[in-house]
Amino acid sequence: MENVTTVDEFLLLELTSNRELQPIIFMTLLVVYIIDLFGNGSILVVVTSEPRLYSPMYFFLGNLSCLDICYSSVTLPMLMANLFSPHKAISFLSCISQLHFFHFLGCTEALLLAVMGFDRFVAICYPLRYAVIMNLRVCILLAAVAWITSFFYALMHSVMTARLNFCHSLKLSYFFCDVKPLLELACGDIRLNRWLIFIVTGSLSMAACFLTLLSYFYIITFLLLKHRSCHMLRKALSTCASHFMVVSLFYGTVGLTYIPPASATSVSQGRYVAVIHTTVTSVLNPLIYTLRNKEVKLALRRVFGRKWELSV
Numbered sequence: 001m002e003n004v005t006t007v008d009e010f011l012l013l014e015l016t017s018n019r020e021l022q023p024i025i026f027m028t029l030l031v032v033y034i035i036d037l038f039g040n041g042s043i044l045v046v047v048t049s050e051p052r053l054y055s056p057m058y059f060f061l062g063n064l065s066c067l068d069i070c071y072s073s074v075t076l077p078m079l080m081a082n083l084f085s086p087h088k089a090i091s092f093l094s095c096i097s098q099l100h101f102f103h104f105l106g107c108t109e110a111l112l113l114a115v116m117g118f119d120r121f122v123a124i125c126y127p128l129r130y131a132v133i134m135n136l137r138v139c140i141l142l143a144a145v146a147w148i149t150s151f152f153y154a155l156m157h158s159v160m161t162a163r164l165n166f167c168h169s170l171k172l173s174y175f176f177c178d179v180k181p182l183l184e185l186a187c188g189d190i191r192l193n194r195w196l197i198f199i200v201t202g203s204l205s206m207a208a209c210f211l212t213l214l215s216y217f218y219i220i221t222f223l224l225l226k227h228r229s230c231h232m233l234r235k236a237l238s239t240c241a242s243h244f245m246v247v248s249l250f251y252g253t254v255g256l257t258y259i260p261p262a263s264a265t266s267v268s269q270g271r272y273v274a275v276i277h278t279t280v281t282s283v284l285n286p287l288i289y290t291l292r293n294k295e296v297k298l299a300l301r302r303v304f305g306r307k308w309e310l311s312v
Contacts, residue, residue, distance in 0.1 A: 007092045007166050007170060008091065008092055009089045009090060009091050009092060009095075009170070010089065010090055010092070010095050010170050010171070010172050010177065010182075010185075011087075011088055011089050011170060011171040011172065012078075012082055012088045012089070012090055012172055012174070012175060012176065012177075013088075013171075013172060013173055013174055013175055013271070014082065014083075014088055015079065015082075015083060015175060015275075022083045022084065025083060026080055026083045026084070029076060029079060029080050029083075029279065030080060032072075032076070032279050032280065032283055033072060033076045033077075033080070033279075035283050036068065036069065036072045036076075036279070036282045036283045036286075037069060039283060039285075039286035039287060039290075040065040040066070040068045040069045040282065040285070040286050041065075041069065042286070042300060043061060043062065043065040043286050043289065043290070043296065044062055044065045044066055044069075046296065046299045046300055047059070047061055047062040047065075047299075048062060050299040050302065052295070052299065053295065053296070053299055056119050056123075056134040056139045057116070057119055057120075057123070058296075059139050059143070060112060060115060060116045060119060060139070060143065061116075061289060061296075063112055063143050063146075064109070064112055064113075064116070064246075064285065065285070065286060067105055067108055067109055067112065068109075068281075068282035068285050068286070069282070070101070070105055071102075071105040071106070071109065071278060071282050072278060072279055072282040072283075074098055074101045074102050074105065074176075074278070075098070075102065075175075075176045075275070075278045075279070076278070076279055078090065078098070078176060079175060079176070079275070090177060094177075095177040095182075096158050096161065096162045096177070097158075098176055098177045099154075099157065099158055099161060099177045099178060099179060099182070100154045100155065100157070100158035101154070102154075102176070102177070102178065102278070103150075103153065103154035103157050103158075103179070103201075104150050104151050104153070104154035104155075105150070106150075106254075107149070107150035107153050107154065107204060107205075108146050108147055108150040109250060110204070110205060110208040110209070110250070110254075111145075111146035111149065111150060111204075111208050112143070112146050113208065113212055113243070113246065113247050113250060114207075114208045114209075114211040114212045114215075115142045115143070115146060116243050117211065117212040117213075117214075117215035117216065117243065117247070118142075118211070118215050119134060120215060120219065120240045120243060121215040121216075121218055121219055122134055124219050124222070124223070124240075125218065125219060125222045149204075153200065153201075153204060156196065156200065157179050157196065157197075157201075160192065160193050160196060161179055161182055161183075161193065164182070164183075164186040164187075164188065164190065164193070165186065165187055165188050166185050166186055166187065167186075167187035167188075170185060172185070173271075174271060174274075175271060175274070175275055176274075176278075178274075179193070179197060180197070205254070209251055212247055216240070216244070219240065242288050242289045242293060245288050246284075246285050246288055246289075249281050249284060249285075249288075250281060253273055253274075253276055253277035253281060254277060
């Protein structure tokens with residue numbers, strides 16, 4: 001019979017064992033986190049306070065910015081704290097909570113990106129009916145479905161993982177708590193957990209990715225068949241460029257993190273890609289949208305310029 005251990009905490013893998021690199025990594029992560037909070041916070045303030053940005057596109061952008069702030073906050077503070085902690089541990093409850101919010105926010109981002117792709121499809125292919133189709137009620141409903149679906153999806157993983165017994169080493173081979181590293185430490189029958197990852201997680205991620213790509217496929221097909229002009233196609237797709245870049249960044253890092261690795265080196269690289277996925281992508285999202293969006297840049301100048309004048 002396997003020796004089942006009552007779990008109070010897990011030990012996390014350290015980012016580096018080089019003591020000289022730890023302050024550098026800490027400062028890098030701190031700067032990234034501050035930029036993330038400031039960048040996404042600025043977009044959130046602008047889309048909620050600037051009347052000219054009261055449209056479906058910016059409503060979903062505000063949701064994405066709020067999500068990115070929460071997403072990086074799930075892992076970054078713990079990563080920074082553990083850099084200088086001699087006992088790199090996380091309590092069982094904190095580990096399950098981190099797992100829950102990591103999957104909750106990650107799934108929400110995937111679904112929100114699919115919704116934003118649909119929004120761009122309606123805006124380009126049905127411009128005259130856009131305001132009717134994407135009215136406020138529909139936007140709130142779509143956002144609510146994304147958030148609620150993701151919450152119960154993550155709850156499924158957190159509950160099914162929390163009920164497991166752990167009989168092996170309690171040292172995770174990962175920088176934060178995720179389902180797969182925890183399953184490696186579990187004893188007993190974990191087939192149901194693996195099937196849930198394969199079927200539910202796989203289906204949700206594939207469906208979100210497919211719907212996002214389908215929106216772009218319909219946009220390109222519609223423009224080519226109706227206008228038959230590469231100039232019109234290029235002009236229309238330029239309005240989707242920011243969204244497409246965010247989608248590529250999101251699914252690129254997700255793919256590198258969760259596609260089964262072929263070697264031990266790939267496993268090690270996957271851990272660092274997971275850190276990049278939860279930190280850098282959240283920072284780049286507001287930069288991508290502000291650098292390529294004139295309306296957002298003008299709104300940022302108006303809002304923060306007005307606040308600066310009032311403070312002076």
